[in-house]
Amino acid sequence: MILLVVEHADGKVSKSSREMIAAARALRREGPITALVLGSAVAAIAAEVAFSVDQVLVADMPELAQYDAELWAAAVAQIASEGEASVVLIAGSRSGREYSPRVAVKLDSPLLEDVVSLQSKGDSLIAERYTYLARVTETVEAKAPIVIASIKPGAFTSATPRANAAEQFDVDLNLPPRRLHVTGKITEHSARISLEEAEIVVSGGRGVGSAEGFTRLVEALADQLGAAVGATRAIVDAGWRPYSEQVGQTGKTVQPKVYIAIGISGAVQHLSGMNKSKVTVAINRDAEAPIFKIADYGIVGDAAQIVPAIIEALRR
């Protein structure tokens, strides 16, 4: 079977899960596409994914109410070996990328990490992934009875549901004790569309001047376009914006239809999170800023003047 671990948050199946289902279907391997749902009070999640896969395994336990790398790795490794999975797909989110290596070690299997394509070739799996801060694409091959792959969010087109729901089965897990104790949580919720789901992203950097400048320029333009907002590490570190909005090497990777960079210099660490966007737009007062090298469109000028003029032009 192909096992995929459903990612969900706030009672909803994440877009990354639908993308993994698409990746699983494209493998055209024998055996059922099996979704594993881990969590507490996850009946609705299981019911939803049942429309897109061949079977659903559900571990609905209070112990799983909160994610933990060791618990997740133990659960996935157990189910993968009991079900004799040949491929295990895990979302390439921060958490997915931190527990998938543990699954690979437990199963003594190779890990194809953060892949943007995945294909079966005979009994091997061939994948592409980005390296060197997303400047290089490498093609890698893994050949083993079980291969673990983490799937980069945004790289696959979401699978469409089918008319009939697959059967659901409850599973029993042998979980290790929790060793990492979470004593506080800072969750950053925004009323806006999330970075990963948005077709348009408007991002701001130090060139917006201040936290208020970000609101006045970046958020106002995003509101006008129905876009998500992103930020550079520089302004997240300065406390202007929450970390959940950070784009780049140590933040999120996005591939929207349009990425609008306002007052962003274009450091490689930032570019690695957005250089696969379809169309890129840069607004910067420095004509030499590296961001212009990867821009389809750009305006050299003061963001404080240019952005309100763009909003004005959009309203016309």
Add this chain to the structure above:
Amino acid sequence: MRILTFIRQVLDAEESVRLSGSSVTLDNSKLVIDTMDEYGVEEALRLRERGADAEIIALAIGPPGAQDVLRTALAMGADRAIHVETDARLDAIALSKVVAQIAQQEQIDLLFSGGQQADWDSHALAPATAERLHWPQITWATLLELKGTILTGKHDTDEGSENFTVELPVVVTTQQGLNEPRYPTLPNIMKSKKKELRKETLDQYGVSPTVSVLREEIQVKARLNRILDGKDAQAAASQLVDLLRNETGVIA
């Protein structure tokens, strides 16, 4: 206690990547300590300066040139270094076998490694090593405090951050924001020349790659580079909106 900081030598982020045939070549390129790993060396030193009675060991696994980054770590203040010399490219799952064995031999209590490798963009080494050692892990730490064998702090998660408590031994991944790495001073550079840098060979660890790299390519997306002068903000803005609406059709 003993702290192991795993460090790698990578292409300087400011340098452009070059290919030779179907693979990346680092010949004649500027190579540096991976910044993400450097935060780990710095954090080990700071934990000691704040009172931890720790011996700090730097570890690198790579070609002969990788000893340069070990020299950097020693000059920053690490006590000794281990260099497993190899030209082989090992994926994170294979490499973790070597790191875990060394952590065991050296009776390590706390292991640092960067959150993401600047060359292979991988996050997998630290978690894989933690699993081999049966230790817990903290990824993307931004704050650490050590009291006896209890490590507390803060780290980044999918949507925000968490405060945590965990008991040693543990593997921790480091990143920007955790600290500001120091520059080695000249006296410390001189002093570090006398510190132990032990060389080992890879064969004794019994590892081979689990993933093979078929090829590497630079796929540069062609960009239009239509850059407008914004001296007349209204005119430039109207033209941009027109282009986005009518030339690309990406906005309504």
